[in-house]
Amino acid sequence: MAWALAQTELLQGAAWRVNDAQVRWRTLFQHQGDPRIAISLFEDSTEELVSWPPDREYHATLLGLLAADGTAVVAWDVILDAQREGEGDERLVATAGAAREAGTGVVVGAVSDPGTGAGGPTLPDPADAFHHVEGDVSAAYGDVSALLPFPALRSAARFGFVDAPRSGDGVIRQIPLVVRIGDRLYPSFALQTVLAYLHVTLDQVTVKLGEAVSFPTPKGVCSVPIDREGKYLINYRYEHDDLTPDYATYTYRELLLKLKAKLMDGKPLPGREPQVEGKILLVGQTVTGKADAGPSQRSSYTPLVLVHANVIDNILNRDFIRRPPGWVVWGGLLLLGYAGLTPAIARTLRLQLSFGVLVIVAYASVVIWGFVYGNWWVPVVGPMMGYGLLQFVVIGGRVLREQKAKDQLKQMFNSYLSPELLKKILRGKSLAEVSSERKPVTILFSDLRDFTSWSEQTKEETLIAQLNEYLAAMVECIHAHGGTLHKFIGDAVMAVWGDLVSEGPATDAQRACEAALAMQERLNVLNERWAAAGEHTLRMGIGLNHGVVLVGNIGSPRRMEFTVIGDAVNLASRLESLNKELKTGVLVGGAVYELVRDHFEFRECGAVPVKGKREPVPVFELCALKLTGSSASRTPVAES
Template identity: 35%
Template structure:
């Protein structure tokens, strides 16, 4: 838009970012915002998967997959003898930690003796671990304390050194606890890992959880405690900061957690973990002696962290991860453990510094764009946003640093969109003001031009090359006489709308309506190199639309007069004066000149030849220079009333591909007859025109008076009776406008 918008005050540039930043701060802690942000994290996880490092070498995963189920039957029917046998076989390849991601919360109904054997086998290991699941109510926490028997007993002790709001912890008052025999033989860790309410994805894991008024370690934290051979009283938990526990080598683990005791999972491609089949490994342990080499391709077990979990798709312990729609969930536990062992934590940028940087960037982009074109106001924020997103992906890949995307991007785009809308509204207000000022003494068309150009209107025009198109309904006075005013108005609205749409779509400029007549120019105010071709094609489309309208009106049962409506069109190309013309008080953007008048004469002159689209030689030549898919017929060389110089005129037939064979034959016969006519062979030409008349697509009838062949045949007969003088040059003098 050429009209400059009003200057926006500095107040808007300063206050708008502050208000947007305040809104972002208010939304920052909302759950749905965090969930949306996590979805963007999933994309970043997948984008860096190819460069993910291998998992920690001490983690070995054994999955109960399809092969295990085929070997031992349905999971529900498994005896704990199977786990006992596996655990016993590990004695000659003892892992540092043996962790089962199962509850073992009920006595075995299949083989109760298996519980005893399994418990004894677990007790023989240094650090066996099983799982427990805390039952959460709708609120996440029960208010009443549990009965004493629900507290976990056996080897597992609560964490005594926990600082923070315990009510914020994931917790409940009941749990699926291991049966006492197993609880006395193995440590227990909480396996709860809540999924997102939006997509069921697990993106964070609790490292501590509350059962009643006691806090217990998670499955992952229990593995770490046993790996370092420490005790719960050596674990220091500060909610909202970190979990700290000693290493055997004298160092300390410092694990970041939020106020709820959750650690964000820094997902690496879960397929990195080599997961071996549980039963296969159990059988190999039996087959491969203690002194024999362990098979290549299988993870070592000695002094490792061995985690056993469900992996078959038919089992329940599967869920989505950023990499798979169904992933064994014990690989999620393994991923969290891998994050800790490699200190590969997901780090998030705090809100305060991010909002500070966001505000600075917002002001730096708003200030220089205040007077920039709208396209730059759109492009620059889009480029800055793309750069920020690219930076977020890059930092995530290289440093596991999570730059928030949802609120910063949404806020930035919202801010700039609001400023752009404010600018556009200001321009709209200015447009309305100008319309209100000028409407009383200039035409609406000129007001529109003022708004587009930003210039003060003045009288005058310029000489430009254009093609003019004039159209008129044949016998319109009859329509006015026979149709009721309301019906006539309805008919003309439909007709003029259809025809105007065609010329506008082709780049024409509507000059004016005069009753049923339409005056159009092509090539002004915007220059068009192919203005003639556009005008000719518009005429073709208008005649096609006229046929469609006649068919429609016939189907609607309109009168014979309406069904027979036909439109005559005249075109001419050449220089003309176009611009604002009229009086000092009121003027229109219009066209003037001899070539304009000639175009109008072509429209009226078409009637004399019985054609409905007639163009001058200049339009014919200009159109053929840019497109060759239209067929024309040379009609005559004429001198229109009011002019002295002759002009060639042509009929526009149609696009060549749409013309019937008989019509093409008629055109050829007509051209041959014209040659005889110009040679003054009146008799031969008359006979030839008579033959072409039989093939004319338009034959005399109720709404067709004549056609070119009949007109020329009559003229040949007249010349036979009264030949023209020797100075005749083939030019026909038109006696009517």
């Protein structure tokens, strides 16, 4: 899904902007621009010789001085299309011819044109086109005709196309290295300039659309990558700003006057001397209203001649952007995503999230430094979105499953714990953290008297209905006093205080005693209603004990039960049974009595022999809550 979205214009625009950010970041680490390139700009300034466009006499003079100073190539990023009256054009043609004879290459600009003018389409001479072309020429960037340098100038100089189509946001990121005019391909301005500098003819160049433009150089064959439209992805490095050094740049006026003073007058002017010998000099202009400029990957306003300079720099230094095959990036990240998720599935959610973030940070770091030091442009937006979606689906699914398990846990324990206690547990501990450990707890056992004989004499429907009503009432009392319902054993109830959440042994024991008295009071209310309805009444005994027990999940892997085990549990059960012999309602052990005797009224029952104990055990009957202020006593129901 991410791959499909990455093909949309919106995400492709985002991918370009990410690349722009990489270009700007790289300026902190890159080297000086190629010293073989220099720039001359005709600026919008009152200090210039004349207003734009100047008489071509000036161009001829400047060209002659540059040739005399040993400039390797003079490339005019200007469309000198219509021939003008006067001697300026003639002199420019003559100077271009003389410069060429002296070893200075001359390149002038051309541009593709739809041919809608009154004069009809203008086609270049086929002799100026590439001779060795492979691929679908009709798919290449271009038009039916062109604006060309005037004919006499074309005979004395090379020409190249300055076309630089902008993307949707106006930034030039790709430039056609070959331009189609009619059914033939011609060199771009930057490519033609390089060919002139290296003294390569068009017959020596091979164009393979979708692959490369190749030509011989002293260091071997140079292959410049292009797409099926003949466009080249600019490795944009240099800009006229304070971040990085770029190319030696002179104003048109400065260059003309200083070369004239140096070469013709023999009296150099003060200031820096133009250093153009053996270099490529690009001549452009930044005139308001006519400026050939716009936004670049590094600036909101850049002379277009700088774009051509960057392309020339790329070709001379074979400094090309490299792009890995899409299947490598997408497939590799997909495998990495699943390879990371597979072992992380069984781990904690925090670890899984951390791994996902680590992969994203690592990928972004590799992408950035790969671009800075290796010119590798690896897509970021689409693959990262895909990886993020993968993480979202897997981790989101796990969150949903854990939430479902939490809800199931809540439903399961809702019958055992009070709502407040359940909230505390769910906020504080996961089920996995409720491990087996020894804790001081208070245990309550309750049981109905004569249940067996009653059940044999009562219809099943009546028995179940009355028993369920009784048990529901007892559970409400336990929950109301913060206890944990552990299990039903037939008609018996087992509850614990302090097993999951504890505020101290004394508080746990006090709440257990309050719950026992509340259970007896609630049974009194139920018995009154049942008696009025002619139904059987119930009697109940309760045993309470306090001690250190083992708390945790106990059982087999297929059937676990959260419970407590230990001698204190057994004694609580024995105390409940002793109610029959002692004719009491609630019996507590000595440990409970010592913890809560200041809060409740007790009747001492002495030391009583208990099954499983060698020595008699002190036993006390819980009678009522001590009167404090407005508190009223609660009298339990006795056995007789």
